[in-house]
Amino acid sequence: MSPDTPPPLPDFGADWPGGPPWRPLPPEALSSFRLASLLGAGLLGLAAGTGAALLAATTLSWAAAAIAGPGTLLLALGLGWWRAGLAWRHTRWWLDGDGLRVRRGRFWRREVLVPRARVQHLDIERGPIERHLGLATLVVHTAGTRLNALRQPGLAEADAEALRDALVPGEREHDDEPAR
Structure with missing residues (x-):
C-alpha cells in the first residue's frame, strides 16, 4: 500500500450476528415472530388508520379517507412483517x-x-x-x-x-x- 492510499475501513458487520458456534433461531421462529408482529402492528395500524381516515374525511374528502385508513393499516402491517424478519435473521x-x-x-x-x-x-x-x-x-x-x-x-x-x-x-x- 502506498503512503498516499488511506487504509481500508474495517468491516464492522463481518461476524455479526455470528457464524458457528453461534446458533440461529429455527425457521419456525420466523413464523412466530411474524404472527406476533402482525397482531401488534395490526392493532396499532387499525387505530392509526382510523385516525388518519377521520382526519382525511374532515379536512379533505371521503375519497381521501378511503385511501388513508387502509393505507395506514397496510403500512403498519408491512413494517411489522419487515421488522419481524430482521429480528429473526439477526438473533x-x-x-x-x-x-x-x-x-x-x-x-x-x-x-x-x-x-x-x-x-x-x-x-x-x-x-x-x-x-x-x-x-x-x-x-x-x-x-x-x-x-x-x-x-x-x-x-x-x-x-x-x-x-x-x-x-x-x-x-x-x-x-x-x-x-x-
Missing part, C-alpha cells in the same frame, strides 16, 4: 463455559452474557402460537443487575429445555445446601 445464541450469550440486532447491536453464577431461576413459557410451532421462550432471571431477566423467544422446545437444564446450578435437594 443468535451460544452456550459456553461462561454462560448463555445472546446477540440481537442489525443496526443497534446488543450482545448479552448471562454468567451461570448469576442465574437465580429459569422459566420456559409457551404461548399458543409457540406451542403450535414447537417453540418456547426461555426466561433467565439473574441476580444483582438493573435488567434482571433475559427473555429469549423463538427457541426450539428441545433447545429451551436443554439450555434450562445446562444453566441450572448444581442439583440440590434443599435450597439451603450449597451447589455441588
Whole structure:
C-alpha cells in the first residue's frame, strides 16, 4: 500500500450476528415472530388508520379517507412483517463455559452474557402460537443487575429445555445446601 492510499475501513458487520458456534433461531421462529408482529402492528395500524381516515374525511374528502385508513393499516402491517424478519435473521445464541450469550440486532447491536453464577431461576413459557410451532421462550432471571431477566423467544422446545437444564446450578435437594 502506498503512503498516499488511506487504509481500508474495517468491516464492522463481518461476524455479526455470528457464524458457528453461534446458533440461529429455527425457521419456525420466523413464523412466530411474524404472527406476533402482525397482531401488534395490526392493532396499532387499525387505530392509526382510523385516525388518519377521520382526519382525511374532515379536512379533505371521503375519497381521501378511503385511501388513508387502509393505507395506514397496510403500512403498519408491512413494517411489522419487515421488522419481524430482521429480528429473526439477526438473533443468535451460544452456550459456553461462561454462560448463555445472546446477540440481537442489525443496526443497534446488543450482545448479552448471562454468567451461570448469576442465574437465580429459569422459566420456559409457551404461548399458543409457540406451542403450535414447537417453540418456547426461555426466561433467565439473574441476580444483582438493573435488567434482571433475559427473555429469549423463538427457541426450539428441545433447545429451551436443554439450555434450562445446562444453566441450572448444581442439583440440590434443599435450597439451603450449597451447589455441588
